[in-house]
Amino acid sequence: MKIVVCMKQVPDTETKVRIGPDGKTIDPTDVNYVVNPYDEYAVEEALKIKEEKGDGEVTILTLGPDRAIKAIRTALAMGADKAIHLKTDDKYLDSYAVAAALAHELKDMEYDLILTGKQAVDDDAAQIGARLGALLDIPCATVVTKLTIEDSTFTANREVEGGVEIVEGSLPAVITAQKGLNEPRYASLKGIMMAKRKPLEEKEPQLDEEKLEILKMEYPPERKGGRIVGKGPEAVPELVRLLHEEAKVI
Amino acid sequence: MAKFQAADFLNFDRLLSEEEILVRETVRDWVDARILPVIQEHYENGTFPMHLIPEMGELGLLGANLHGYGAAGLNNVAYGLAMQELERGDSGIRSFASVQGALVMYPILTYGSEKQRKRYLPKLAGGEWIGCYGLTEPDFGSNPGGMRTTAVDDGDSYVLNGTKMWITNGSIADVAVVWAKLDGTVNGFLVEKGTPGFETTLIQHKLSLRASVTSELIFNDCRIPKENRLPEAKGLKYPLSCLTQARYSIAWGAIGSGMACYDEALQYAKSRVQFDRPIAGYQLTQEKLVKMLTEITKMQFMTLQLGRLKDKGLAKYYQVSMAKQNNVYQALEIARTARDILGANGIVGDYQAMRHAANLESVKTYEGTHDIHTLIVGENITGISAFTPERRSS
Numbered sequence: 001m002k003i004v005v006c007m008k009q010v011p012d013t014e015t016k017v018r019i020g021p022d023g024k025t026i027d028p029t030d031v032n033y034v035v036n037p038y039d040e041y042a043v044e045e046a047l048k049i050k051e052e053k054g055d056g057e058v059t060i061l062t063l064g065p066d067r068a069i070k071a072i073r074t075a076l077a078m079g080a081d082k083a084i085h086l087k088t089d090d091k092y093l094d095s096y097a098v099a100a101a102l103a104h105e106l107k108d109m110e111y112d113l114i115l116t117g118k119q120a121v122d123d124d125a126a127q128i129g130a131r132l133g134a135l136l137d138i139p140c141a142t143v144v145t146k147l148t149i150e151d152s153t154f155t156a157n158r159e160v161e162g163g164v165e166i167v168e169g170s171l172p173a174v175i176t177a178q179k180g181l182n183e184p185r186y187a188s189l190k191g192i193m194m195a196k197r198k199p200l201e202e203k204e205p206q207l208d209e210e211k212l213e214i215l216k217m218e219y220p221p222e223r224k225g226g227r228i229v230g231k232g233p234e235a236v237p238e239l240v241r242l243l244h245e246e247a248k249v250i
Numbered sequence: 251m252a253k254f255q256a257a258d259f260l261n262f263d264r265l266l267s268e269e270e271i272l273v274r275e276t277v278r279d280w281v282d283a284r285i286l287p288v289i290q291e292h293y294e295n296g297t298f299p300m301h302l303i304p305e306m307g308e309l310g311l312l313g314a315n316l317h318g319y320g321a322a323g324l325n326n327v328a329y330g331l332a333m334q335e336l337e338r339g340d341s342g343i344r345s346f347a348s349v350q351g352a353l354v355m356y357p358i359l360t361y362g363s364e365k366q367r368k369r370y371l372p373k374l375a376g377g378e379w380i381g382c383y384g385l386t387e388p389d390f391g392s393n394p395g396g397m398r399t400t401a402v403d404d405g406d407s408y409v410l411n412g413t414k415m416w417i418t419n420g421s422i423a424d425v426a427v428v429w430a431k432l433d434g435t436v437n438g439f440l441v442e443k444g445t446p447g448f449e450t451t452l453i454q455h456k457l458s459l460r461a462s463v464t465s466e467l468i469f470n471d472c473r474i475p476k477e478n479r480l481p482e483a484k485g486l487k488y489p490l491s492c493l494t495q496a497r498y499s500i501a502w503g504a505i506g507s508g509m510a511c512y513d514e515a516l517q518y519a520k521s522r523v524q525f526d527r528p529i530a531g532y533q534l535t536q537e538k539l540v541k542m543l544t545e546i547t548k549m550q551f552m553t554l555q556l557g558r559l560k561d562k563g564l565a566k567y568y569q570v571s572m573a574k575q576n577n578v579y580q581a582l583e584i585a586r587t588a589r590d591i592l593g594a595n596g597i598v599g600d601y602q603a604m605r606h607a608a609n610l611e612s613v614k615t616y617e618g619t620h621d622i623h624t625l626i627v628g629e630n631i632t633g634i635s636a637f638t639p640e641r642r643s644s
Binding site: 014069070073074077186187188189190191192193195196 | 253268269272273276277279280308309310311314322323324328332
């Protein structure tokens with residue numbers, strides 16, 4: 001079984017991001033970049049399926065600048081077999097352009113299954129999986145917490161409001177991973193040393209024109225200081241009213 | 251407690267390769283996720299987190315700088331960074347890995363027969379088997395050459411008699427590398443758990459390295475097959491060569507405990523307010539923090555250079571002595587200072603500094619005491635040995 005994992009490198013969630021001088025991009029200085037956490041579930045699932053089937057090949061497909069190599073090596077160290085790096089400059093690309101570039105590449109590849117995270121934690125757009133399904137004209141199940149692969153079909157548990165939806169579809173298909181799908185493994189130290197010897201192809205992506213443009217980025221509003229409503233038991237009714245009507249927390 | 255922020259004041263990372271950084275990040279994440287949540291409880295209960303041994307094997311942390319037979323094959327810098335992160339968790343965890351790798355797997359790989367390598371190394375690398383190293387005796391610590399344990403040639407076997415003391419992993423080990431005198435010459439022997447005449451007792455009531463098993467090994471007419479002698483190790487310099495390997499890992503480990511304490515003290519000082527100002531805003535506290543960071547930075551560069559030399563086969567035992575001695579001494583000072591900055595909070599287990607400080611008291615003494623390492627360097631620079639005539643460094 002040939003599995004492709006579409007993986008993105010994102011700022012570490014612990015990093016405090018700053019807006020760059022142009023007001024439209026993230027300042028990359030001192031930012032620690034990691035594998036998008038939801039894509040880690042996708043990598044793990046691909047490795048598990050390969051191990052369960054006893055054969056197969058896991059290819060990492062990443063679009064991004066030079067620095068994305070670190071994330072690619074991490075996935076190779078976890079056990080992926082090879083990788084394709086579609087190299088871009090650090091410019092922002094909208095979800096359409098990214099999905100189209102990945103789809104162009106995927107059209108030349110053999111695959112039975114495409115796995116990716118349900119969203120990237122930097123832009124939270126959550127569009128790539130669904131767009132790939134549409135562009136490649138294959139089934140797509142999103143926000144998946146359990147996946148079973150048969151010969152030519154898959155069964156997936158999808159997380160929906162208040163419950164689980166179980167869907168079935170034919171392969172090839174796109175599956176987007178949700179937390180809970182699995183517990184991603186650590187790259188082994190031996191895997192890290194072997195990662196550099198695994199095939200890594202660097203390519204120019206075929207970039208279509210974007211359909212969205214970032215006008216500007218803003219920080220979230222600063223948190224305002226607290227307010228003292230009053231003192232003693234007589235302040236309680238007013239506090240309750242404010243919590244109910246203004247803060248809307250009770 | 252906020253997530254650990256590693257000190258890197260002089261862009262140390264710029265001297266590391268992509269793999270070296272990835273190894274460190276991987277072990278760092280593992281320590282955050284698996285060691286830190288459980289270590290305090292194990293420390294209080296005086297237990298080693300046994301459930302983590304298979305994971306350490308799977309990750310490749312055991313004998314990580316050795317090549318072949320299931321070992322990860324890291325270079326010595328990547329290996330050192332992994333040891334740094336383990337000791338950032340706890341000195342007991344790093345001690346486990348040092349003993350398994352440098353004191354058990356290293357001599358079997360370097361001085362063992364092919365049969366011995368095949369029998370032991372894959373299991374030890376994978377964490378299926380645990381090893382220990384018996385050199386020190388109740389009456390012979392800094393002077394191991396005086397050991398009283400003997401091996402006697404008796405037909406198809408050797409018969410061991412004697413006692414080894416302060417043995418990390420002793421009571422949980424599946425195989426012990428034991429040094430004993432055979433016809434007056436120190437030799438290495440492999441003794442498996444359950445061999446008649448081989449017993450261990452756990453050393454209780456330790457106030458340091460509590461999350462680590464320390465034992466006494468007792469050999470009473472313990473008969474082992476002849477094939478269990480390490481064929482290539484005849485003489486005291488062979489066990490000492492293993493210690494050089496372990497001391498190298500300790501030098502890195504000490505940086506880890508120092509970094510943990512510095513980070514904890516810095517975060518605490520910035521958030522602890524006294525007289526309407528964070529205590530980090532007072533000159534006395536700043537002086538302490540700067541001293542800590544300066545020493546960590548010096549340790550990083552000295553130890554990195556040692557690792558690069560080791561990878562080229564150029565590291566000398568006396569250079570390792572300088573790094574072990576300096577780093578453990580400075581890490582202990584850092585841990586004590588961190589405890590001081592933490593005030594009363596520093597004495598409770600919610601914070602790490604006092605646990606690291608207590609651990610480092612042992613680390614300062616084991617694998618060649620602080621003073622012995624001073625004398626090893628002293629002998630090298632003066633050409634005059636301050637040891638007794640029978641104690642020769644290798």
